Amino acid sequence: MIKGYTVQEATHKLEQFCAYQERCHKEVEEKLRGMRMIPQAIDQIIVHLIDQNYLNEERFAQSFARGKFNIKKWGKNRIMHELKARHISPYNIKTALKEIEDTDYLKTFNELSQKRLAQISEKNPQKKRKKLADYLLYRGWEHQLVYDKIYELIP
Known part of the structure; x- marks a missing residue:
């Protein structure tokens, strides 16, 4: 029952x-x-x-963005997509993404790229680039950022 x-x-x-x-x-x-x-x-x-302030979408969005970036190392695209899926307003999404400092964002992206590259055992540079790009794009990092980094790391 x-x-x-x-x-x-x-x-x-x-x-x-x-x-x-x-x-x-x-x-x-x-x-x-x-x-x-x-x-x-x-x-x-x-x-x-x-x-009673138990429920606050702006506070939720900011907390979500900070947590996913700091803990899961997600990029802004993935965070934005996940917030949209939760029906968060565009204004609150924009506010939430401001929680991520640009310097921290780039530092995390560089560290994540280096770490992942070290884990890829592929010898073919083309396949190596693809594996790294797929990983970073899946995590929500911006296309331009990803492709610039890939050609910097794997000439």
Whole structure:
């Protein structure tokens, strides 16, 4: 049997959910749907969470961008794509990407490129370039940055 929740119980549960880590509206809505809440209750709870500052899309986007860049070494393209998938507004995406300092961004990109190149055992320079490019592009680094770096590292 599936447990039903009152609006108060669901609100309390979602306050804890949002307090544990930053969440976006989409995650909260999915969680409430999973709890089988009706649309009116979902709207009411989301408004409460925003009013009480448990839910803040701008704060979520900034935290997400910082975390994915610092921990997973993602580029701005990948971060932007992931935020769009979470229905974050273009304004908040732009604000979030400002959290990443240009000097840190380039430093991380250079370190990541060097580290990955050292791991590639391919002898053919063309295949080596492709492997490095695929890796960096998958991680969301800008095309121009990637191709300039590849031809610098693998002449």
